[in-house]
Amino acid sequence: MARLPRFLLLLVAAALAAPALAQAEERTLTFTTGAVSVDGYGVAQAPMLVDSPRVDGYVVGMETEVVDAAGQVQGRDKVMLHHIVFAKVGVRDYTCGGSVERFFAEGEERLALSMPRGYGYANKATDRWALLYMLMNHKPQKLTGYIRYTVRYVTGESLTPVKPIWLDVRNCSGPDPVFDVPGGGKTFSTFTKTADFTMPESGRLVSGGGHLHGGGLRVELRNATCGTKPFESRPTWGGPIPRPVLHEPGPRKMSAFTSVTGIPVAKGQKLRLAAVYDNSAPHTRAMGIMLLFFAPAEVQGCGETPELDIDLGRPTAPRLFTMPLPRAPRGAVSKATSTYVGDFRYGVERVLLKRGTTFTWRFLGAFAHDVTVIGGPEGFSAPWTTAGVFKHRFTKSGTYKLFCSLHPTRMVQQITVR
Numbered sequence: 001m002a003r004l005p006r007f008l009l010l011l012v013a014a015a016l017a018a019p020a021l022a023q024a025e026e027r028t029l030t031f032t033t034g035a036v037s038v039d040g041y042g043v044a045q046a047p048m049l050v051d052s053p054r055v056d057g058y059v060v061g062m063e064t065e066v067v068d069a070a071g072q073v074q075g076r077d078k079v080m081l082h083h084i085v086f087a088k089v090g091v092r093d094y095t096c097g098g099s100v101e102r103f104f105a106e107g108e109e110r111l112a113l114s115m116p117r118g119y120g121y122a123n124k125a126t127d128r129w130a131l132l133y134m135l136m137n138h139k140p141q142k143l144t145g146y147i148r149y150t151v152r153y154v155t156g157e158s159l160t161p162v163k164p165i166w167l168d169v170r171n172c173s174g175p176d177p178v179f180d181v182p183g184g185g186k187t188f189s190t191f192t193k194t195a196d197f198t199m200p201e202s203g204r205l206v207s208g209g210g211h212l213h214g215g216g217l218r219v220e221l222r223n224a225t226c227g228t229k230p231f232e233s234r235p236t237w238g239g240p241i242p243r244p245v246l247h248e249p250g251p252r253k254m255s256a257f258t259s260v261t262g263i264p265v266a267k268g269q270k271l272r273l274a275a276v277y278d279n280s281a282p283h284t285r286a287m288g289i290m291l292l293f294f295a296p297a298e299v300q301g302c303g304e305t306p307e308l309d310i311d312l313g314r315p316t317a318p319r320l321f322t323m324p325l326p327r328a329p330r331g332a333v334s335k336a337t338s339t340y341v342g343d344f345r346y347g348v349e350r351v352l353l354k355r356g357t358t359f360t361w362r363f364l365g366a367f368a369h370d371v372t373v374i375g376g377p378e379g380f381s382a383p384w385t386t387a388g389v390f391k392h393r394f395t396k397s398g399t400y401k402l403f404c405s406l407h408p409t410r411m412v413q414q415i416t417v418r
């Protein structure tokens, strides 16, 4: 075929596309869930089926907020969006399998989903969406929140479909994919947790962003096969911290990228996600996640990373934050080496131990609880549970402040190790 001047090619392309374009439309759809009530200073989490666009099309952008009954966005000092994950029911997840495909998430940071021009997450009128929410209430009284999400949705046009790839350093290990940064290192020392995922097909990564908690430095996307680091998502910190402090404050924003060309990745190549945290202090219940959007395509070998459009924010190092216990621990100092974890207290709140002792928590509540270090010589945590035991051997002297991350104002404990 003869080479046509570029403007002629564009005219031809426009003429061919015209009939479709005449009906093509991008709309912003707004959905609001039913009421979610959250106990004073409490955390509410549950899955729910939610509304989705009832016409075939493509999701090209998405955002979510927690609003009140009047539709006003709630401040972080009221019902705060801690985590939210949207998923399509009956579709296999790219990295974890099963039958729920995770395609959008936000944490405290407002990571807006955004596709580069020409790409979209395909959705059918009959597709069913679900979400998993975790809301936190910073007021003493019970409050109600509604999750409102806006979807930028394209119909009447064929876009290049993308698949969501959810990378997590905890690699499909359950509903609470957290890990603990032990701390106790020198100033500027870091702790890195990684996970690998081997690509089952070739294509291009056209959009992505990360998720970190307090103390996080960056989430890196590496191609371990090629020895490259195509992208890293970096946190922006700052702004008012809601009181009382019920968890170590997370970033306000995480940097994200889009790229029409996309980051090439070939079948069989190993993607490596690395969550890098400050290790001068403990950071418990940390996360390291990156959500990517992938367009299958012919790719061979190790291609060049194109220039990415990066929504950077203002990345800085995390402010080192000393978490106070939400209330003073009460009662006589106990030298016992075990206690119970019930609704809503620890059997003993003040404990004195000899270095080297193993302490045991026995869970026997009707509600799930945990054990989370929020300050001290070493960070560790127990998963949410209603039964069984959790043990920790204290090898470092000092004062450990602990709480239940689900009931932080009610369940506190202080363990002094000598």
Ligand SMILES: [Cu+2]
Pocket (backbone or CB within 6 Å): 344, 368, 369, 370, 404, 405, 406, 407, 411
């Ligand atoms: Cu609890």
